[in-house]
């Protein structure tokens with residue numbers, strides 16, 4: 001008989017200690033709770049972690065970071081943005097928010113990341129070279145201006161061929177680095193691989209502020225535009241307007257958004273940032289245990305680490321294949337009954353009713369994405385999990401799939 005654990009192992013759990021608690025209390029007692037010195041310190045430390053002249057703007061979500069990146073680059077109507085269908089839907093939603101066309105491509109079945117060959121195929125099949133060298137869509141007439149790769153689960157996309165395609169077609173590259181604090185590719189950190197990097201500090205991300213995000217770029221003018229759009233369209237430094245040296249007369253030249261991060265949230269971020277490399281080491285140890293435990297279970301497909309850089313292990317995805325003894329829903333149910341929490345990442349963008357109805361996507365458009373999605377389950381993975389927790393999940397899966 002399978003020995004069921006007593007307590008529930010959640011899919012994800014944030015790791016805080018007294019450092020975060022004390023920082024929040026100091027923040028509250030300081031009287032400055034919204035964007036201020038702690039956000040500034042977090043931006044500075046985050047940029048320093050990326051190195052290479054990176055600059056950073058703290059915002060209140062990863063979605064806001066992506067939205068502002070596109071706005072700052074001037075992406076809008078008449079343009080297309082190409083991303084992976086296998087992502088959280090906000091990656092595609094922001095393309096729609098700025099008035100551009102969402103274009104999708106399939107994934108590499110080994111990594112579940114945007115496949116450079118699929119991107120090349122989409123461009124070759126649907127676009128022709130426009131007057132300025134950028135691809136113009138054969139039917140809509142829109143210009144493809146931006147590539148938006150998602151570093152799925154914490155492994156960087158294969159950026160060398162993607163950057164080569166971007167260079168050849170004069171595309172800007174915006175990284176969805178929501179899973180990728182600590183990720184590198186050929187020694188370069190995610191967030192510095194494209195023109196703009198977008199991070200999420202959502203509750204289950206490797207570094208969390210509850211809700212939050214960061215936009216990174218080297219170009220000062222671009223960063224200034226992101227900051228301006230993050231706070232109504234006001235000039236940089238506008239957050240000081242109620243401080244002693246603040247200015248009351250402030251006008252806008254463009255209508256921005258209210259996407260600034262609070263200092264309460266930044267209080268968490270400052271300490272999370274200092275600890276995130278340690279968190280990621282632990283995530284990789286747990287992933288190695290999973291690799292070992294799961295290799296022997298028939299009917300399971302695992303994602304491959306191509307070894308092109310550091311994997312941040314935000315997620316540990318498994319794929320229950322049609323050859324397995326049970327289908328995905330039954331495995332999720334079975335794991336739940338054995339006190340194991342799971343997630344599914346993600347319902348592909350092209351299978352959402354909105355993207356089918358408004359943008360013409362259909363089931364069958366991206367076979368590799370669909371094959372992974374059909375069987376995908378994300379296993380529990382967070383730094384305070386024990387080795388035994390990971391082994392228990394392995395045993396539970398072996399039990400459910402008849403390999404025990």
Ligand SMILES: *Cc1c(COP(=O)(O)O)cnc(C)c1O
Nearest residue numbers: 061062063088090178200201202
């Ligand atoms: C979490 C996430 C986002 C959005 O971040 P939020 O902070 O939740 O807005 C975007 N893309 C991907 C791939 C994500 O996982």
